Amino acid sequence: MEKIQAASDAEVLLEGMTSVSALLNTPQEINDRRILRVLVDRTKRRSKAAEIGYLTAKSHELGFPVAFVDPEEIDRMTAGTTHGGIVAVCTDRTIPPLCAERIKPNGFYVYTEGMEDPYNFGNALRSLYAAGVTGVVLPPRHWMSAAGVVAKSSAGTSEKLELSVADADTMVREFRAAGYRILSAGIRDSVSVFDAPLGYPLLLVVGGEKRGISRKILDASDAVVRVDYGREFRGSLSSSAACAVLAFEIFRQNRLPDDKKAK
Numbered sequence: 001m002e003k004i005q006a007a008s009d010a011e012v013l014l015e016g017m018t019s020v021s022a023l024l025n026t027p028q029e030i031n032d033r034r035i036l037r038v039l040v041d042r043t044k045r046r047s048k049a050a051e052i053g054y055l056t057a058k059s060h061e062l063g064f065p066v067a068f069v070d071p072e073e074i075d076r077m078t079a080g081t082t083h084g085g086i087v088a089v090c091t092d093r094t095i096p097p098l099c100a101e102r103i104k105p106n107g108f109y110v111y112t113e114g115m116e117d118p119y120n121f122g123n124a125l126r127s128l129y130a131a132g133v134t135g136v137v138l139p140p141r142h143w144m145s146a147a148g149v150v151a152k153s154s155a156g157t158s159e160k161l162e163l164s165v166a167d168a169d170t171m172v173r174e175f176r177a178a179g180y181r182i183l184s185a186g187i188r189d190s191v192s193v194f195d196a197p198l199g200y201p202l203l204l205v206v207g208g209e210k211r212g213i214s215r216k217i218l219d220a221s222d223a224v225v226r227v228d229y230g231r232e233f234r235g236s237l238s239s240s241a242a243c244a245v246l247a248f249e250i251f252r253q254n255r256l257p258d259d260k261k262a263k
Contacts (some may be wrong), residue, residue, distance in 0.1 A: 011036065011091065015152055020088045037064055037065050103174060109134055125161060181203070194228060207239070
């Protein structure tokens, strides 16, 4: 039996074809993570023939091996059972510091602060990607250290998004210099997101359910926006749910009419 090297602490394991194909279809200038090797459950040669054909073609193009292994080998490496018999052992990804050159004009960025777990964070990234966010800025301590979990919970979109990292002071300074409005999600002294003007360029700050957004960022914000509920409710939405509502309202207000969309 072929001896397969498991992922080391310095490597990232992407589980499932959705995460792996997301990385393979993302330009290197957005994500410089490289695949070192792909492992495929040998019992799925027939049921995964299309996926295997695609991975084999990509392996020739990019220079990584595709190895067929026993299913138990993959099960030992993975955290769950949703991998579908396909995993990729990868390098880490460079997340560059935020700077003026990384902020596109007239864009929509999101800064996440204090999200409590990688699953919530991954779900938030999935919604932000679908809503057309230009990029996501992360605080110095963030969940991309659990990139495999984040990729799985985000349906691979964490690998496709443009990411950068900055502390609160740098984030505020750089986006202010780029002419962006800064809105924070919250309750106190807030306006409904459905009534607020949300035109680009815009930076949205979303905090975790427990800690929320730091006072420093709130004080630097142009406004605080809230999500109105359909009934009396004293709880709060998860960070990922709040991201979805806020991001799609921002998208709604900035969407182009059909006759002005690129053909």
